[in-house]
Amino acid sequence: MTDERITYKNKNAESESDTTEERKTVIRIRDVRKSFGDNHVLNGFHMELHEGENLVVMGRSGSGKSVMIKCLVGLMAPDSGYIEVMGKEIATLNRQTLDELRSDIGFLFQGSALYDSMTVRENIEFPMRRHKEKLGAVSDTTTLVMEALENVGLGHTLDLMPAELSGGMQRRIALARTLILKPKIILYDEPTSGLDPITAKEIIELMRSIQIKYNTSSLIITHDVDCARVISERMILLVDGINYAEGTYAELSASTDPKVEAFFKK
Numbered sequence: 001m002t003d004e005r006i007t008y009k010n011k012n013a014e015s016e017s018d019t020t021e022e023r024k025t026v027i028r029i030r031d032v033r034k035s036f037g038d039n040h041v042l043n044g045f046h047m048e049l050h051e052g053e054n055l056v057v058m059g060r061s062g063s064g065k066s067v068m069i070k071c072l073v074g075l076m077a078p079d080s081g082y083i084e085v086m087g088k089e090i091a092t093l094n095r096q097t098l099d100e101l102r103s104d105i106g107f108l109f110q111g112s113a114l115y116d117s118m119t120v121r122e123n124i125e126f127p128m129r130r131h132k133e134k135l136g137a138v139s140d141t142t143t144l145v146m147e148a149l150e151n152v153g154l155g156h157t158l159d160l161m162p163a164e165l166s167g168g169m170q171r172r173i174a175l176a177r178t179l180i181l182k183p184k185i186i187l188y189d190e191p192t193s194g195l196d197p198i199t200a201k202e203i204i205e206l207m208r209s210i211q212i213k214y215n216t217s218s219l220i221i222t223h224d225v226d227c228a229r230v231i232s233e234r235m236i237l238l239v240d241g242i243n244y245a246e247g248t249y250a251e252l253s254a255s256t257d258p259k260v261e262a263f264f265k266k
């Protein structure tokens with residue numbers, strides 16, 4: 001089978017060396033394959049995320065984006081291929097090491113997933129309990145919680161319940177909860193889904209300012225072309241289980257390849 005991947009800029013998509021990139025590679029996925037019976041979801045997917053980078057992965061519904069993320073964080077084992085996060089090969093890690101590694105990865109999933117019965121403060125404190133080793137003994141969590149809340153512009157919501165907040169505010173709180181562990185990598189799964197265009201734009205701006213402030217590396221899974229345009233430094237289009245096309249928004253949106261064009265048609 002011929003390899004029909006389209007790569008702009010870095011022609012050597014499968015380069016083994018970091019020297020071709022100025023920035024350190026924090027996630028490396030090589031030739032990952034995953035099938036469910038006859039459903040071949042990932043067919044040799046490659047991806048690299050570099051330190052401080054905003055990488056957007058776009059794919060149609062059911063193209064395997066969630067499967068890829070699950071393999072990346074060790075929630076699902078690929079059939080074959082290699083996955084490394086911050087220098088550690090996921091397949092070789094025991095539960096404890098995997099847990100430690102996950103504390104350096106922030107997740108912002110679809111729908112925010114705040115605990116309805118907990119206040120904003122309790123929601124944000126929640127991951128601190130789980131990752132005590134990382135944060136050390138914290139006698140007063142208020143300063144840390146307030147710092148995280150102020151970073152998302154919601155310092156006044158400390159004692160409110162999620163039901164008292166708008167969808168956009170809930171998404172911000174979820175981001176504050178992610179930031180409290182000072183993650184090195186943030187995985188965003190559809191960060192703007194279900195939000196009106198103005199709120200979506202605010203969330204995108206917030207993601208950008210957080211990326212600059214914390215120098216996090218961000219992997220953003222989205223269908224939202226506007227989100228990709230504003231936030232991505234580089235994009236990967238996941239088609240037929242492979243990284244079908246790779247490049248900047250400007251490069252990909254100017255492509256005349258029919259499968260690439262399909263992503264940018266309004």
Ligand SMILES: Nc1ncnc2c1ncn2[C@@H]1O[C@H](COP(=O)(O)OP(=O)(O)OP(=O)(O)O)[C@@H](O)[C@H]1O
Nearest residue numbers: 036039041059060061062063064065066067068223
């Ligand atoms: N645990 C599983 N068992 C069987 N099939 C699965 C499993 N998880 C995912 N799949 C299948 O893998 C394919 C890709 O699913 P995935 O959830 O990764 O898509 P997606 O790109 O994230 O879609 P969406 O954008 O709609 O969230 C689908 O056909 C799905 O049915």
